[in-house]
Amino acid sequence: MSYPHRSDLETSTRLSRYQGRPEARALDGWERLGGYEALRKACGMSPGEITDVVKASGLRGRGGAGFPTGLKWSFMPEGGDKPHYLCCNADESEPGAFKDREVIRWTPHLLLEGCLIAARAIRAEHVYIYVRGEFFEETKVLNRAVVEAYERGYIGPNVAGTDWSCDVTVHLGAGAYIAGEETGLMNSLSGNRAEPWAKPPFPAQSGVFGMPTTVNNVETLATVPGLIAHGAEWYRQWGSDKSPGTKLWSCSGHLARPGNYEFELGVPLRDIIFGACGGTHSGKAVKAVIPGGSSTAFLAGDELDCATTYEGLQEAGSSLGTASPIVMDASTDIVAAMRRIAQFYAHESCGQCVQCREGTSWVVRILQRIEAGDGAPRDIDTLYDLCEQMTGRTICVLADSVVFPLRSALDKFRADFEARMKQRLFAPAAAAGGSARLATAGV
Amino acid sequence: MSRSIHPAVAGAQPFQLAVRERPDGPLLQTGEGKERLEMVLSRYPSPRAALLPMLGYVQSRKGWIEPSDMNEVAEALGLAPAFVHSVATFYTMYNKRPVGRHFIQVCTNISCHLNGAGEVLARFLEETETRQGEVSATGEFTVIEAECLGACGFATVVQVNDRYLECVTAEKVPEILKELRDSARSGAAASDEARRGSGERSP
Ligand SMILES: Cc1cc2nc3c(=O)[nH]c(=O)nc-3n(C[C@H](O)[C@H](O)[C@H](O)COP(=O)(O)O)c2cc1C
Ligand code: SF4
Ligand code: FES
Numbered sequence: 001m002s003y004p005h006r007s008d009l010e011t012s013t014r015l016s017r018y019q020g021r022p023e024a025r026a027l028d029g030w031e032r033l034g035g036y037e038a039l040r041k042a043c044g045m046s047p048g049e050i051t052d053v054v055k056a057s058g059l060r061g062r063g064g065a066g067f068p069t070g071l072k073w074s075f076m077p078e079g080g081d082k083p084h085y086l087c088c089n090a091d092e093s094e095p096g097a098f099k100d101r102e103v104i105r106w107t108p109h110l111l112l113e114g115c116l117i118a119a120r121a122i123r124a125e126h127v128y129i130y131v132r133g134e135f136f137e138e139t140k141v142l143n144r145a146v147v148e149a150y151e152r153g154y155i156g157p158n159v160a161g162t163d164w165s166c167d168v169t170v171h172l173g174a175g176a177y178i179a180g181e182e183t184g185l186m187n188s189l190s191g192n193r194a195e196p197w198a199k200p201p202f203p204a205q206s207g208v209f210g211m212p213t214t215v216n217n218v219e220t221l222a223t224v225p226g227l228i229a230h231g232a233e234w235y236r237q238w239g240s241d242k243s244p245g246t247k248l249w250s251c252s253g254h255l256a257r258p259g260n261y262e263f264e265l266g267v268p269l270r271d272i273i274f275g276a277c278g279g280t281h282s283g284k285a286v287k288a289v290i291p292g293g294s295s296t297a298f299l300a301g302d303e304l305d306c307a308t309t310y311e312g313l314q315e316a317g318s319s320l321g322t323a324s325p326i327v328m329d330a331s332t333d334i335v336a337a338m339r340r341i342a343q344f345y346a347h348e349s350c351g352q353c354v355q356c357r358e359g360t361s362w363v364v365r366i367l368q369r370i371e372a373g374d375g376a377p378r379d380i381d382t383l384y385d386l387c388e389q390m391t392g393r394t395i396c397v398l399a400d401s402v403v404f405p406l407r408s409a410l411d412k413f414r415a416d417f418e419a420r421m422k423q424r425l426f427a428p429a430a431a432a433g434g435s436a437r438l439a440t441a442g443v
Numbered sequence: 444m445s446r447s448i449h450p451a452v453a454g455a456q457p458f459q460l461a462v463r464e465r466p467d468g469p470l471l472q473t474g475e476g477k478e479r480l481e482m483v484l485s486r487y488p489s490p491r492a493a494l495l496p497m498l499g500y501v502q503s504r505k506g507w508i509e510p511s512d513m514n515e516v517a518e519a520l521g522l523a524p525a526f527v528h529s530v531a532t533f534y535t536m537y538n539k540r541p542v543g544r545h546f547i548q549v550c551t552n553i554s555c556h557l558n559g560a561g562e563v564l565a566r567f568l569e570e571t572e573t574r575q576g577e578v579s580a581t582g583e584f585t586v587i588e589a590e591c592l593g594a595c596g597f598a599t600v601v602q603v604n605d606r607y608l609e610c611v612t613a614e615k616v617p618e619i620l621k622e623l624r625d626s627a628r629s630g631a632a633a634s635d636e637a638r639r640g641s642g643e644r645s646p
Contacts, residue, residue: 083488095552095591133499133536134592136457136605143452150451169486170455174495175536177590191491191520193533209488252554252595259596294553294591324595326554340556344590350533 014226014246015219016262019106025141027148030109036154038225042117043162045228050121054224056232058244063089063180063217064293064322066310069224075204076122076212085208086124087189087215088115090131091173091180095294095344096324099248100218102260104131104138107222108145112168114221116159117228119166122214126167130185133173143170177348181396182215184350195350196396219248239265243309243320253289253327256281266312270304273327284329288413292321294341295401297408301330317408334413335420338406339367345402356399359390363402370420377421383410453482454496456503457605459536461544461626463506470501470512471519480519490520498531507538535590543578543585545623547571548602549611551588554595562613563599564588570620583624 023029030036042050055070076084088111092100103111115127131139146168149155157165171189178184179194186208188194207213223245227235236244243265249272252258256278263272269291273279280286286301291308297318299306306316313320328337346360363386369375387407390399410417448456470476479500483493494516501512508531517527531537538546549555549564564586568574571584578585594600597609601619608619 092593093591096554096595098594098596101593131455132593133458133534134602136459137607139455140457143449143455146451147449150449155451167486168451170452172455172458172495172499173536174499174534176534188495189492190487190489191494191522191530193530209492211488250596252598253557258554258598290553326557326595328557332557337553337556340551341553344552347590 014262015103015110015222015248016106016260018110019102019260021106024107024109025105025145027109027145027152030107034229035109036113036160038229039113039116039154040160042120042228043160043164045120047121047123050117050228053227053232054121057227057235058232058242059220059223059227059235060243060310061217062219062223062247062322063182063215064094064295066320069216069220072204072216073118073122073214075202076214077204080212082211083126084122084124085211085213086115086119086122086127087182087185087208087213088127088129088218088221089180089182089185089215090129090135090218091177091185092135092218093132093177093180094322094324095341096250096252096290096326097293097322098250098252099260099323101135101138102248103218103222104135105141108142109149110222110225111142111218112145112149112155114224115168116154116166117224118214118216118221120159120164122212124166124214126169128169128171128189128208130171130173130179130189132179133175139170139172146170176350177344178350178396178398181398184396185215186213193350195352198395240307240309240311242311247308247320247323249308250322250324251277251327252324254280254282254284254329254332255327263308266307266309268304269299269306269308269313269316269325272308273304273325277327280327280329282329282331284331286327287330287332288328288334288337290318290326290328290405291316291323292319293324294326294344295397295404296321297404298412299408300412318404333371334409334416335367335371338409339364339371341405342367342402345398349398353394353399355390356394359386359399360402362386363406370417373420375417375421377418379421380410380414380417447478448482450482450485453479454486454493454499456499458499458503459546459602459604460503460506461604463544464504465506466504469515470504471497471515476500476504491522493520494522494527494530495534498527498534498537502537507541540576541578544583545585546602546604547584547586548589548592549586550590550592550594550598550600550602552591552595554591555598555600558598559612560599563601563611563616566613566616567601567620570616584620 018024051073059069060066119127155168173179176194179188181196184194184196203213239245249261289299306312310320342363346364349356349360351357366379387403471480483496497516513527514524517524551560567586571579573579575587592600599611601608601611
């Protein structure tokens with residue numbers, strides 16, 4: 001297992017403090033480091049009080065959408081006799097993201113503590129931790145922690161000696177990116193195909209097993225114990241007003257020092273890439289960065305002076321997403337990179353929406369054609385047209401997830417696409433008729 | 444079994460392992476399978492939720508899932524066989540065909556793609572003398588291309604059964620295969636330990 005890198009930029013390693021320290025994995029070690037004290041404190045608070053702290057902290061969901069966590073919790077119904085559930089989303093499958101894995105395998109008890117505090121806040125009787133199927137090694141670490149916590153009374157009847165009971169069950173996925181989308185996750189957890197459903201119903205009304213449910217990301221939940229232990233103001237000493245706190249960053253691609261880092265929100269993207277990560281391993285210039293995982297828009301090498309807050313990256317024309325910059329140096333074939341990204345979404349489309357099912361595979365076919373030197377100049381217009389048709393019309397945002405990188409790649413690296421066309425002018429006539437067939441795609 | 448798995452984690456056991464018992468006959472009606480099924484069922488308000496865990500259990504015993512296994516799971520959970528088939532084929536990790544003892548999945552998604560994953564995949568195929576998805580002549584290896592494995596900073600990432608190998612380059616492939624071959628000779632005990640699972644109760 002690789003150790004996370006440390007760097008001078010990391011003024012505030014809160015979440016990742018114990019990553020790389022094996023003693024934090026086992027319950028004894030975790031307790032020696034002050035583990036489960038936040039849970040004890042939360043057990044002395046009412047659900048409303050816990051939610052108020054999280055609201056005041058301004059914590060935003062780390063699963064990609066950035067929805068305010070305290071607000072989400074407050075959607076859970078107050079009275080009623082229906083059971084409530086918490087789903088911890090550990091499906092981590094967005095290309096570029098590998099931060100939740102690090103939380104689970106180094107600090108499983110931090111995650112469990114966060115799950116239990118959140119469960120108390122939303123009055124959940126059962127927490128389901130849905131881990132992506134491939135994470136067998138991480139699951140083994142988590143399983144051990146769950147059993148330890150049961151045996152020491154942190155999970156089960158009378159949590160930490162109170163009259164409150166809560167169970168935790170670990171559930172393994174089986175290979176489906178779309179199971180990371182929250183309604184897809186709940187369908188998968190209940191034994192169905194991981195197909196998202198159109199909201200309403202919203203999870204807080206009718207979620208998994210038809211009961212009020214909250215879905216939160218691993219990193220979101222792992223942040224919670226710190227908030228309870230130290231308070232909202234403590235958390236707000238980092239980041240901006242709209243993006244408080246610290247954040248894990250999964251940095252990959254052509255970097256000299258790729259890996260996971262924790263930064264205060266708002267550190268300039270340039271500093272992350274050239275400071276902490278040491279720039280490109282080839283020493284070549286940075287051609288492009290996808291800052292928030294493969295479903296966010298490309299930034300060109302001269303657009304890296306933005307602040308890494310939710311609002312800063314939005315102003316820069318992209319988004320924070322899962323905070324997973326994928327860095328590409330000057331040697332990168334943008335057409336091939338975009339084709340590979342699109343292939344992923346075409347493979348992972350659950351197939352319910354025609355714009356997504358057909359659109360993603362058309363995008364792949366056209367990009368493959370361009371990559372092979374068989375593209376026609378009008379293919380670029382067709383791609384833009386597909387972007388238009390795939391935006392905002394589907395049950396979930398997987399279709400939009402291709403559009404963000406694709407449209408920005410066409411906008412910013414159009415010359416790379418056109419260069420491929422030009423070669424074709426000298427080749428014999430080939431691959432005509434593509435766009436005629438496209439018309440029948442009906443997207 | 445000397446020690447039993449805790450019900451909280453009974454449905455979250457590794458299901459891509461080197462040991463393949465290929466048992467004949469039903470798996471869930473008696474013994475370990477029945478016990479596992481009951482533990483899993485106790486964790487959810489609906490029996491259907493045991494479907495993924497039990498498909499995983501079958502695969503952990505046999506290495507793959509045949510239509511007849513899907514029917515058995517359907518019957519055990521009171522579900523329509525056609526429904527179970529539709530779910531089992533939705534998820535990529537359920538092997539619908541036998542795979543080699545070492546199931547090698549090479550991530551070729553974007554971060555690995557940028558770091559030579561294509562060459563790593565090609566080298567694995569070349570050295571095992573297979574095409575994607577085939578079982579090698581010795582029964583040892585199956586190699587396929589995989590989507591992002593969630594370890595992108597350590598490209599190229601390769602999953603071998605229930606383990607990740609990180610920072611794999613094409614040059615390292617022959618050595619990796621040699622180690623896997625050797626472990627196949629001495630590794631029955633280690634794999635058996637893997638199969639016994641994780642999250643056991645303390646003795
Ligand atoms: C296609 C798709 C895939 C997603 N995958 C994940 C994932 O792997 N992990 C995750 O935490 N959230 C994922 N999400 C976001 C979830 O739908 C959900 O917003 C999130 O888990 C909520 O947790 P948070 O509020 O704590 O961020 C995905 C969303 C979409 C549309
Ligand atoms: S947008 Fe794609 S992945 Fe999402 S529900 Fe529709 S078809 Fe499925
Ligand atoms: S891109 Fe290969 S592990 Fe994510």
